[in-house]
Amino acid sequence: MVTLKVNGHDHQIDADPDTPLLYVLRDELKLNAAKFGCGLGQCGACTVIVDGKAVLSCVTPLLLLNGKQVTTLEGLGTIEAPAPIQRAFMEEQAAQCGYCIAGMMMRAQALLQKNPKPTDAQIRSELQTNLCRCGTHMRILRAVRRAAQLMDTAELKTNGQGGVQ
């Protein structure tokens, strides 16, 4: 049994310590936002936040996560009360097929938590490891800039989900 803290809750997980975090999130906890893309840590579709940093959950075994806080997209906001990053992606219509978007949002979220006012170059550099095959990159970049603005305004205070720290 491994104890895993996800979105603020402790979970007792009955899995081998070398099980990738992604499998536990999707198969055990039914948190399906993080996607299986390449399984090699090369596409970013599986990105979640661990202790404030963007982590590739498909190549992160459970045993590395002892005592750490995992945040998935579900932990940022809900359909009724989306987090700023989610609102921004919807308002910019940044998703086409949407497969990469959860990972994009999580990496962008980690960036904005660390650096609330990133330059375009910093956004591009940070998101470089996440691939989008539909080609909505320009909308994704706009969405991240919009999220930075949203987080910087008073509107954000109404979000009670703890999505923004």
Added chain:
Amino acid sequence: MSKPRIIAGAAIAAVIGGVIAAFAVVWRPAIEAIEPPAPQSFEPALVKRGRDLAAIGNCSDCHTAGDGKSFAGGLAVPTPFGTIYSSNITPDPDSGIGRWSEAAFRRAMRSGVDRAGHHLYPTFPYDHFTNVTDEDDRALYAFLMTRPAIRAPARANNLAFPLDQRFVVAGWKLLFLKGETYKPDSTQSADWNRGAYLVEGLAHCGACHTPRNALGAEKAAASFSGGDVDNWHAYAINAGSLSPLPWTTDALFHYLRQGWDADHGVARGPMAEVVSNLSSVPEGDVHAIALYMTSIFGPPTRDRLSQASATRAEIKSPAVQPAHADIPGGSIYQAACATCHESDRPLPYSGINLRLSTALSAPDPRNAINIILSGIRPVAGERSPIMPPFANSMTDDQISVLLNYLRGRFSTQPAWTGVEQTIRDARHSETVFLQTQPEPNNAPAGSMQRDKPW
């Protein structure tokens, strides 16, 4: 004449003599500026040869900033004495070398003096370039003068007094610039001599692979015994090599040409850029370099050979390992590393069996840490070696126990010391690196070479 007068006279003479001597050491005349020559005034064949030579010299690596234009300079080169910025060697008339004559270019290569007569810092490895022939300097000049001119004024170096005074470099040259040119060894083959000429000259391998003294000059007595570059360790490439399997000419050729070798793994860090350049030059030159370097490595000792065959046997039929979960670091290795590093997929697309890793046998863990933290990024649009980064998913403690386990299991060398501090330093420099380099260029060799059958 009274005695005090004689003494005073002698003292004055000595001072004047000293000033003249110092002037002779320091002062270099300007070489007259020229009108930038038209690109079409250079023979295409000469330009092509210059292009290959520039690749062998790895010129673009230092003379191009991470996000800058080729050869326009501006790359920050960290040294123990401060940061030096590389210069613009495109033919821009004002900020580049557009007004340099071939004679001025040759003087810079030979004696580290720019056209205006200023001494250049020895981060520009003219201590090696003294070996380059006039003919090759001419080709390099032709190549550089036909590049697009980029306006990019030099950035001011960040050096403390008195090192920010360029005349100080003249003293350094007195001590360390021998100014010898390469003399062929008639007892060796033409190929060997070609390799020696390139390695000791333009390719300046020793600039990274030879340790430096307190004044930043290569220690002549410790040639190729391992040095430091950009927070990486450049391995010993002589008889002191710690690679688990000895290097052969074939392995060296394959590694330098294709960026990886089945017995030694994938080139990364600063070496990735070197092999990337070497993948595009005439094959014969790379072979000559491999041949010469084999003689620098020297024939492996009997001990080394028997160790190598034990290693090969161990890889073929691994001994049963104790349960990994009981060993600190073993469980991390099994969960995070073994799926690639013990897979049946062949190199370069899979991980090397870590028994063959020189990084784990190296004198310090820097290279292993760098690669665990940053992984190997794929080359855009190409099939290339990859490794995911673990900087965000492993804590310093986890990396530390993992490294100690890897060292104990896969290397015959004694345990590393100061692993934790090295990890903290690497994280710091990694952060700096990632902030200044939008696209870390650490994937080796062009795909054209990478996929060639071995």
